[in-house]
Amino acid sequence: MTDVVKQEAAAGKAAKKNRVADKKLLLEVNDLKVQFDIPSKSLWPWAKPSKLKAVDGVSIKLYEGETLGIVGESGCGKSTFARALIGLVPAVAGSVVWLGQDLTRLPYKEMREKRKEIQMIFQDPLASLNPRMTVGDIIAEPLRTFFPQLSKVEVKEQVKDMMTKVGLLPNVINRYPHEFSGGQCQRIGIARALILKPKMIICDEPVSALDVSIQAQVVNLLQSLQKELGLSLIFIAHDLSIVKHISDRVLVMYLGNVVEVGETKALFAEPKHPYTKALMSAVPIPDPILERQKKIEMLEGDLPSPLNPPSGCVFRTRCPVAKASCAETKPTLTGDEAHAVSCLLVA
Template sequence: MSKNEILNTQPQPLLSVNGLKVHFSIKQKHAWPWTPPATLKAVDGISFILNAGETLGIVGESGCGKSTLARAIIGLVSANAGDVLWLGQDLVHASPGALREIRQDIQMIFQDPLASLNPRMTIGDIIAEPLRTFYPHLSKAERKEKVSAIMARVGLLPNLINRYPHEFSGGQCQRIGIARALILEPRLIICDEPVSALDVSVQAQVINLLKALQADMGLALVFIAHDLSVVKHISDQVLVMYLGKPMELGSSQALFSNPSHPYTQALMSAVPIPDPEVERNKQVKLLGGELPSPIKPPSGCVFRTRCPLADAECAHIKPVLKGSVGHSVACLKVVMDTREL
């Protein structure tokens, strides 16, 4: 069988992002009235493919563009360039009517569980709100039945349906957010740091809940987090971002067993290890300098001002992801196997 025949037999990706860019015009303080606004490149050329039932983990420092990327995928912010394809259909240029239909299949869980819930609505009304929007023909009794079922599924007692968000803990509020996202039975859920505001023990419960729901419902996940140990536990592939650009992309196994980019190596070395002896003797790779301004990023490789491998060449050439399908790196000083898997 030829390579083209093999490609034709492969299932169509659920989500395909190609060269996505999200830029913002920023009016600078104390600038002359005729001075043009600066451009903040929040997302600058991100590409990846996500198949049904898989999880893509997105990691990087605060301000690297992770949340903006998530919002651009779902259409909460507009993309300046690139494509977001949902089962081959372009979401960037889709009509409002087409986007409305697709949004039933793409839902989002936000970082702050309490702030994402309307304090004046009962949790029953909060979870049922998507049903009222997309299925207005359902009766009140039918909506209540569906809400009770999904509450039980995420570990909430159905008899709490008439309570308000402030009566729940942070972990319970995040379960309410998960229930609201699942009520339409979507195919993809974008999780924007869903456990960062929770205690460690509650984080584990929420992560295990998401994994169980994913296995049960065949969900695909885009999981954004700072904690690499959490990303390793839940992700099939991982994207490392820095100042809006991709640094490394690969399968979770390949990336965690052989981190190749200096930035990824530094992030990995910062993850605490439960064994005190190993933690005491491990080599920590600290990054020098401060995170550059995203309005005035360094020329060439945006990571060069903090990179231990950088030289004069890095100031003039912008690296692109190179490697195989399972593991690619954007670094001029790292040699990757470019054979396709």
């Protein structure tokens, strides 16, 4: 019986490898680092600025049609990492390889053209829209920028078609953002991101500012558009329930580092890193009996400053199982694409 189980497990791993091999690799990020110079408080003019390590060596892969969820506490570097992917924040080291080309090495003009293929949806739907522009002008702006040869009639037709796809009535094309609800403004942001027909969209906490019922509508809209248009998504969120629902794989970040990454089912069924376990234990269960019975793993202390991160494992100052060796050696991700963890104490 044991041999049969081993054969089935081996067959399952082989099937996973074949599925991954069949997918087209769109994005491969290798050891990406983002740092910011913080001016010294010293009165001496020659004092060197401090280095804030916002992203400290993150590596990911994203395949065609896949959704990668990114989770972690506020200040862990999720949004900075997302902006570094498309050059909104400069990277100091590492590579962002998009369809075989390293975006960090491209000249400005070539990088500008690549932005047609990678678009972004921002966290605050109203703040990301220009209040002086109508909805039609906001959605049409990318078209006018990248395709100036299009006539006004062609642009208007494409804008109306995209508004219909995201659930907006075309007859509101001449209204302004303040006349819409938060959910409708986020639909406008989605339409603006999709109008260029990109291959990948980075969703930077797109539902955190919305009501729960509206969150579900926006997530379902993104999933339906993903199937219809063949999109790949990077979905950043704090709500692990939403991440579990929409993601194929999940990446857990802490203080600019990846502590665990894996397929959604495997990671939620058996989290290995102490930080991931703490995050999972905080997810509410709809059943009140099970909710009262579950054990919540509380994290002690505050998130360390990225200006002065702990030596060795960055999570050791809050880890309930940390040992002396954790302060000496920085762990690396071990495992495969199905599930990998960065912890010295996890076999």
